[in-house]
Amino acid sequence: MIVPENQKVFERMFSDEHKCLDYLFVIKYPNGFICEKCEGNEYWLISKHIRCKNCKSEISITSGTIFQSANLKIQDIFRIIWWIILQKNGVSARSLERVLGISYKSVWYWLHRIRKIMILPGREKLSGKVEVDEIFIGGKSKGKRGRGSTGKSLVATAVEIIGKGTGRTRFAIIQDASRKSLNLFIKQNVNQGSTIITDAWKGYVDITKMKYNHIIENQSIDHDEGSTLPHVHRIASLLKRWLLGTHQSYVNKGYLEYYLDEFVFRYNRRKASSRGKLFYTLIYQAMNHEPILYEKIHKNTKI
Numbered sequence: 217m218i219v220p221e222n223q224k225v226f227e228r229m230f231s232d233e234h235k236c237l238d239y240l241f242v243i244k245y246p247n248g249f250i251c252e253k254c255e256g257n258e259y260w261l262i263s264k265h266i267r268c269k270n271c272k273s274e275i276s277i278t279s280g281t282i283f284q285s286a287n288l289k290i291q292d293i294f295r296i297i298w299w300i301i302l303q304k305n306g307v308s309a310r311s312l313e314r315v316l317g318i319s320y321k322s323v324w325y326w327l328h329r330i331r332k333i334m335i336l337p338g339r340e341k342l343s344g345k346v347e348v349d350e351i352f353i354g355g356k357s358k359g360k361r362g363r364g365s366t367g368k369s370l371v372a373t374a375v376e377i378i379g380k381g382t383g384r385t386r387f388a389i390i391q392d393a394s395r396k397s398l399n400l401f402i403k404q405n406v407n408q409g410s411t412i413i414t415d416a417w418k419g420y421v422d423i424t425k426m427k428y429n430h431i432i433e434n435q436s437i438d439h440d441e442g443s444t445l446p447h448v449h450r451i452a453s454l455l456k457r458w459l460l461g462t463h464q465s466y467v468n469k470g471y472l473e474y475y476l477d478e479f480v481f482r483y484n485r486r487k488a489s490s491r492g493k494l495f496y497t498l499i500y501q502a503m504n505h506e507p508i509l510y511e512k513i514h515k516n517t518k519i
């Protein structure tokens with residue numbers, strides 16, 4: 217698949233709606249079109265629709281994907297995705313509104329849809345040496361471990377340790393720092409047999425029972441704002457700085473999971489050298505993700 221390596225190439229590749237639809241067509245039918253009804257392989261392409269020359273049935277290129285019934289041109293959505301990829305730290309809806317001349321509301325919704333597809337279910341779990349801790353995000357008052365805190369989100373955090381550096385990371389918003397919540401987070405995000413490093417918090421007592429090796433690194437368990445484990449601490453600082461820098465800190469609690477997904481996507485691909493490949497990855501994931509309804513993002517919060 218050809219990927220755009222810079223702005224000039226991007227503009228040439230996607231200079232009109234047809235070219236964008238052709239790109240989606242190739243992703244949908246990597247081995248060429250085959251009609252689902254009659255298995256014919258000859259077709260007409262009429263805007264978003266493919267019509268089988270044999271049985272005349274029609275299918276939309278974008279049906280069943282997040283592009284289905286898009287309120288923007290595909291070209292505009294490609295531009296949004298391109299800007300997300302192009303900017304090392306991502307973009308806010310406000311700045312994209314100015315750059316692309318698309319309404320704030322539309323940009324905001326598409327940014328959220330795109331964040332949602334950054335993390336696909338069934339991705340590989342972390343393995344090897346993994347630090348696990350919980351961190352607090354947002355809110356004004358200090359959080360108190362084990363009790364939760366008004367206005368704050370408690371985020372379970374895991375990060376692989378590779379040599380002196382870090383590998384991939386994972387987050388999940390959890391209700392509390394109980395054994396139940398932490399056990400589930402670990403099971404969903406770390407391969408069994410890995411070595412998990414935590415502090416002495418009582419929420420981590422089941423780790424050995426769950427068939428992991430467990431190292432208790434630090435006896436101090438009364439941290440409240442961050443983490444005393446060095447790798448989780450570093451990730452937490454980066455995350456907080458990113459939320460402050462790119463998004464001016466105001467991330468509504470109800471939408472935090474979207475921002476965590478974007479951060480993980482960026483962090484886990486921070487060494488990727490090709491912007492074009494990342495662009496392709498997102499378009500591919502968008503074509504392989506069911507439509508995301510406006511209502512699903514909107515929840516009860518006003519933007």
Ligand SMILES: [Zn+2]
Nearest residue numbers: 251254268271
């Ligand atoms: Zn057919």
